[in-house]
Amino acid sequence: MSLTLINVKKQYNNVLLFDHVSLKANPGEIIALKGKSGTGKSTLLNIIAGLEKPSSGEILLNELSFSEKSVHELSRVRREYIGYISQHTPLIPKLTVLDNITIPLHFIKKSEVNKEIMARIDEYAALLEIKNLYDNKIEQLSGGEQQRVGIIRALLHNPNLVVADEPTASLDDETSALVFECFNHLKSKGAIILLSTHHAAIAAKCDSIYLLTPDGLVLESPEISDL
Numbered sequence: 001m002s003l004t005l006i007n008v009k010k011q012y013n014n015v016l017l018f019d020h021v022s023l024k025a026n027p028g029e030i031i032a033l034k035g036k037s038g039t040g041k042s043t044l045l046n047i048i049a050g051l052e053k054p055s056s057g058e059i060l061l062n063e064l065s066f067s068e069k070s071v072h073e074l075s076r077v078r079r080e081y082i083g084y085i086s087q088h089t090p091l092i093p094k095l096t097v098l099d100n101i102t103i104p105l106h107f108i109k110k111s112e113v114n115k116e117i118m119a120r121i122d123e124y125a126a127l128l129e130i131k132n133l134y135d136n137k138i139e140q141l142s143g144g145e146q147q148r149v150g151i152i153r154a155l156l157h158n159p160n161l162v163v164a165d166e167p168t169a170s171l172d173d174e175t176s177a178l179v180f181e182c183f184n185h186l187k188s189k190g191a192i193i194l195l196s197t198h199h200a201a202i203a204a205k206c207d208s209i210y211l212l213t214p215d216g217l218v219l220e221s222p223e224i225s226d227l
């Protein structure tokens with residue numbers, strides 16, 4: 001599945017945040033989005049995840065156009081194809097790690113955790129080193145552990161597009177590297193991963209790095225001459 005952005009523009013109350021944001025991402029690409037605080041990275045990622053509408057412009061997943069979809073249809077597209085990772089995943093403190101991870105299954109009327117889904121949870125939990133925490137309550141976990149629970153929950157349905165807003169912000173270098181391993185795993189299955197980050201080391205591992213400016217995306221790496 002490919003992702004195409006065409007001239008995406010966003011303004012709030014007539015104040016322009018960005019315009020002319022265009023991008024083509026192919027299956028198996030990991031793309032980093034950089035930019036000064038307040039340039040609109042989270043806003044752009046929310047738009048790409050179908051959580052917010054652009055002021056104008058087009059977002060396409062293959063041929064599927066977001067602008068032609070109602071809010072209801074967009075939420076179905078999100079559930080099916082998109083994994084959204086935010087800095088502060090809403091988790092339920094009194095429930096266990098495993099219960100929190102499997103919450104989305106209730107929305108797709110598939111409350112049973114079947115073998116395939118459990119194998120996927122095990123795989124990511126092993127990669128992120130939280131397999132021993134399944135029965136712990138969220139309120140007993142550190143911030144970094146909670147972040148990893150949110151990441152597994154976002155990947156439960158094997159998304160074709162992963163949108164991650166500073167996924168390693170609350171993590172140390174070693175744990176950040178584990179998260180990147182997860183992204184590499186998804187990449188090998190053909191997913192597109194689009195992440196915002198202030199960490200140079202994380203951006204350097206991505207296939208390409210774009211800087212978000214008020215006038216669109218500027219390719220920072222690979223440099224044009226490398227292409």
Ligand SMILES: Nc1ncnc2c1ncn2[C@@H]1O[C@H](COP(=O)(O)OP(=O)(O)OP(=O)(O)O)[C@@H](O)[C@H]1O
Binds near residue numbers: 035037
């Ligand atoms: N619903 C909204 N209404 C009005 N302004 C908003 C709204 N949401 C975001 N903004 C403004 O848009 C700007 C960009 O916010 P955004 O969170 O997208 O930036 P960012 O680049 O992700 O920042 P950071 O790196 O600090 O997380 C901010 O000035 C913010 O106040």
